[in-house]
Amino acid sequence: MGRLVPAVTRALDILELFLEGDGTLTAPEVIRRLQLPRTTVHELLTTLAARSYLAPVPAQPGRYRLGVRAYQLGSRYAEQLDLAAEGRQVAREIAQTCDETVHVAILEDTDVIYIAKVDSTHAVRMVSAAGRRLPAHCTSVGKMLLASLPEAELEARVAEHDFVAMTPASVTDPVALRAELARIRERGIAVEHRESNPDVSCVAAPVRDSAGRVVAALSISVPMIRWSDEREEELARLAAKGAGALSVRLGYRGQK
Known part of the structure; x- marks a missing residue:
C-alpha cells in the first residue's frame, strides 16, 4: 500500500465535516474541529472552492457549503x-x-x-x-x-x-x-x-x-x-x- 498524502487527507477531512450538522462551516469552525493550522485551512478551503467542491453560502460571508462538484461525484456514484x-x-x-x-x-x-x-x-x-x-x-x-x-x-x-x-x-x-x-x-x-x-x-x-x-x-x-x-x-x-x-x-x- 502506498503512502497517504497528508494534504489530500486534510482536504478530505474537511469535506467530510460537511456531512454533519446543517452542512455549512466557516474557516474558524474547521480549524477548531480538525485542530489544523489556520493558514493550512484557509489554503485548503480556497482550493476546494476554486475547484467547486465547496461554495460560499449566499449572504453569509466566510461560510461554505458543499459545491456542485461534490454533487456531481455523488450522483455518479449513485448511478453506479x-x-x-x-x-x-x-x-x-x-x-x-x-x-x-x-x-x-x-x-x-x-x-x-x-x-x-x-x-x-x-x-x-x-x-x-x-x-x-x-x-x-x-x-x-x-x-x-x-x-x-x-x-x-x-x-x-x-x-x-x-x-x-x-x-x-x-x-x-x-x-x-x-x-x-x-x-x-x-x-x-x-x-x-x-x-x-x-x-x-x-x-x-x-x-x-x-x-x-x-x-x-x-x-x-x-x-x-x-x-x-x-x-x-x-x-x-x-x-x-x-x-x-x-x-x-x-x-x-x-x-x-
Whole structure:
C-alpha cells in the first residue's frame, strides 16, 4: 500500500465535516474541529472552492457549503449502484449469520418481485427464486413495502383490488390488511406466518435510498419447524440490521 498524502487527507477531512450538522462551516469552525493550522485551512478551503467542491453560502460571508462538484461525484456514484448486486451481497452476509433464506424484493403495483436471494444450507428450506413475483399482501416484504407507501398512494394501489389468498392464512380483507399495515408502520418490521407458503414464516425490514425513500425490503424466511417467538425477535433484529446495511450502501445516512 502506498503512502497517504497528508494534504489530500486534510482536504478530505474537511469535506467530510460537511456531512454533519446543517452542512455549512466557516474557516474558524474547521480549524477548531480538525485542530489544523489556520493558514493550512484557509489554503485548503480556497482550493476546494476554486475547484467547486465547496461554495460560499449566499449572504453569509466566510461560510461554505458543499459545491456542485461534490454533487456531481455523488450522483455518479449513485448511478453506479446496483440494488440487486448490493442486495445479494448483504443477503449473503445475513444468510451466513442466521443460516436461513434471505430475500430482497421491490414493489410493483400490488406485487413484489424478488431481486436477490441467498439460500440457507439446511436440507429443509424455502423454495423460491430471484425474479419470482408474488402478491404483496401475502408476504412480509410486500407488507413492509405497502406499509411504507404514502396513504394516498396506498389507497390508489389497493382500491378495488382483488386480494387473492395463497394459503388459508392469507389476509384478504382490506380492513384487516390496513390495520396490519398500520401496526407494521409503528413497529418498523413486518411478519407473516404461512401466508404465502403453509410451511414458512418470514420477517422483513425496509431498505431506504439516499433520499430516505423505501425502495426495497429485506426478509428472512424460516420453515415452521425452526420458528418460535424467540426466533422471530432474533430474526427481526437481524433483518433490520441487514436492511440498514443495504440502505447505507445505497447512500442512506439516517433520519435528519
